[in-house]
Amino acid sequence: MALHVPRAPGFYSMMKEGARHYAGMDEAVFRNIEACCQMSGMTSTCYGPVGMNKIVINHIGKHFITKDAATVLQELEVAHPAAKMLVLSSKQQEQEAGDGTNLCLMLAGFLLKEAESVLRMGLSPTEVVSGYEKALEMAQKMLEDQVVGQVSDVRDIAQVEPLIRCAVMSKQFGLHERLARLISEACISVLPQGGHFDVDRVRVCKVLGGSVDGSRLIGGMVFRRAAEGDVTQVIPESGRVKVAVFACPVDFLQTETKGTVLMETAAELANFSAEEERIMEAQVRSLAEAGARVVVSGGKVGELALHYLNHYNILALRVSSKFDLRRLATATGAIALPRLTTPTAEEMGSCSRVVTQEVGDTNVVVFEEDNCKISTVLLRASTENLLDDLERAVDDGVNAYKALTRNPRFVSGGGATEAALAVKLAAAAEAEPGLEQYAISRFANALDAVVKTLATNCCLNGAETLSKIHAELAAGRKHIGIFCDPDSGESAVANVSERGLSDLLLVKQWALRLACRSACTVLSVDEIIMSRPAGGPKPRGPGGDDDD
């Protein structure tokens, strides 16, 4: 180039124009901490049963009213690289434990905030990181001692329900009793003998209208779609309804290769339609003879096919989602056939009844099953937003059940575990000889901050409540936490395990681990280099990498 613009010497001279570079404690570490704290501060008001909701409007204008931290973060499309690390850790929490995302995020935020003060005191980030890791190790061991009990039988609703209730309580306080019962019943009913629990087996069907109390459990699958033909229900006098499931359209198949039907004589032309009708009738007749009373199609049900299905009194239903089709196949024990053939006895599924019900003003087709492999929670509520939030609560509850089947041990909830851990960690820190002492005591402070947030959200004075809890713990009482009474709405410091507040050990373990790891990762970054965004289409909004 003829006209060379001289550039400043140093780092920028070796990068392309537009690159950004931050280094050092002030520019990188503290900035990262600040960003993370701001983000976790936002979701911290959602924590606990009486936390507040957020309205989030995502980039396509969809509304969410929720206090589920995972959902809020996902729809926020966080762009800051350090804050994103926290988002990822809460996502991982969701995948591992299915619940406790907010705890994970908040704890990470508090850990970073506490780290800031020791960093300013002069400790190096590596010392803080190693201190935190040591604290985590101690905390995990102490957590084992906090175990209150365990569920001996995961099929016993009396044992399972309190735990599910606690998980749901933090999402839908006030409606948790009803939901917890539905979820526990649904989960227990689909737990296979000696097999693994599959969260996919509890389905949710949302129908607008009515009240949450109108929600109920249906054994089997529910489709929000009316039957295609004239037959709307099949109730056998005895025995079971045979179901044929096709993954393809129930119609004449179109050839992929371009082709024409070639006719050479008039007779061929005359017989063409008759032949088509004959083939289709033969097909449907053989289905009817094989005993099928219900035909489920993965695609269109052709008009001629429908004509004969009506003729042979067979219910036809179109299920457009492949996943739903597969679930239906599992529920009925059918094999989804890729072609329109007559299923053999093994390929044919069965269920107890197939009926059409009017829920609100929506017609749903229900495949009922007396001892089912899939059950559906039919949710009713008066707004779409509430329905969506209820669905998330159900998902959390089901995930909690899954975690329960993996590790049936539980600890006390309501901040009691965190408070007890904090006290023990603070004591252990003092016995520590090295510089790690500071970091460990800061870890304890961060746990205390979680309890404080919970207290503040429950309309209590944070500092006062925390000191009360500490005093009770020092007096040798156990399981002291914050109990929020669903009947009066008032909160108080109490023995929470007596009141039936318990959280799963697994959730706490993962939350501690992931929060500590992500905080350490953020701390150990001392330099951020962002290269100039590549040319090409402009990235869409902040984040911009979601694919929904």
Added chain:
Amino acid sequence: MDKLIIDDRKKATISNDGATILKLLNVVHPAARILVDIAKSQDAQVGDGTTSVVILACEFLRQMKPFLEEGVHPRVVIHALRRGTQLALDRLDEIAVKIAKDDPAQVRSLLEKCATTALNSKLVAHQKEFFSKLVVDAVMLLDELLPLDMIGIKKVAGGALEDTRLVSGVAFKKTFSYAGFEMQPKKYANPKIALLNIELELRAERENAEVRVKSVEEYQKVVDTEWNILYDKLVTLHKAGVKIVLSKLPIGDVATQWCADRDMFCAGRVPEEDLRRTQKACGGRIHTTVVGLTDATLGTCELFEEVQIGADRYNLFTGCPRARTCTIVLRGGAEQFMEETERSLHDAIMIVRRARKNDSVVAGGGAIDMELSYHLRQHSRNVTSKQQLLIGAMAKAFELIPRQLCDNAGFDATFVLNKLRNRHANGDLWAGVDIQREDVADNFTACVWEPALVKANAIVAASEAACSMLSVDETVKNPASSSTLPNENKPVKPGRGMGRPC
């Protein structure tokens, strides 16, 4: 009063139906959208009371606002609202009057009263007796599942509202027809009816079919065959004794003429829902092929005729063997007026359907609202916590409905409400606003009834909406992405960008 709304396509709608108005308003405010949602939900669950659910939700919020400003935590308010709702529902259950179902005359009068109450608030209020009978008749004709789509509503401009008639069977507008149609008879008694999904026209057997012939004779044969295929279908129909042929798909001029020559009536391009209604009423099946026609798959009715209604000709099927369907032919002046009437009738039909399914009723006209208000206020006095004030405020919110009724009727609301409070305090359960005499009256004996379900659903929906609005402490809005929804902000203009004036 009614609202006149002009939407983004410059279409005018006159309505006083809450759900319709809110749907047309295109609300974007996140919290206000919840209100639109509950109106929709009420519409879905009950079909009427959409306006009351919205104003009730707003009033709950309005009454709670001072407490929030004074620093009461929203969670406490939510808790009180949920508690109050439960109390109101329990009370509603307790006082709702069950109507015995075994006496058909009594059931009928119950349904008519519910329909009258629903229509009271609508544009057609002065013809409410006429319409409530009509609506109840219509619903009584349905089977026990009461499918809504089995009541057809047809609008014919012109004539007076009272000219509206109920056809216990099917009625649809004369379809497009070809030459020869006028030669067909227009009246049959006990005809056999074939419902088809077949195009009765010379047509290609298959879109990608091709005929290759080698000789002229063969060519002529192919042409003849095409005609024969059509004739064969017609002959099959004729031989089965079919007098009336209805098809979803077009019926061409050849077939029309052929039918006319053989004393048959045919109509093509019948709208699908009309064909399905005909099937429900007359029996039979919709055929995709004429092979296998039997008497069982053909429908019948006592009388088929074509009549002139207003400027249009209608095909009427009456005296159907399985009259599980009916059609309301609506008459009236302006188009908007008829649309509003249709919505009003829809609401009334929904109310009657709900009343047939659930048989407990309460008195309308603000009576039940005053009673709930009184009950909550009494209850709040026994509460010691903060909730006393909150439940008291909720009690006040329930007074809104009678107040609004008075305001809209031009009465002195304060005066009427004072009287009402007094009557309820003296144990007069069903004292409500008397719209006719600007006074209070026992609305139960005055037969202003509505199904308890309507009220219960409205209370639940309003309180759920209020709770979810109160529970929000922060709104985060992401910038709308431009690439995914390019048309979100600019409505699609008619004419596909060809610049057609709109």
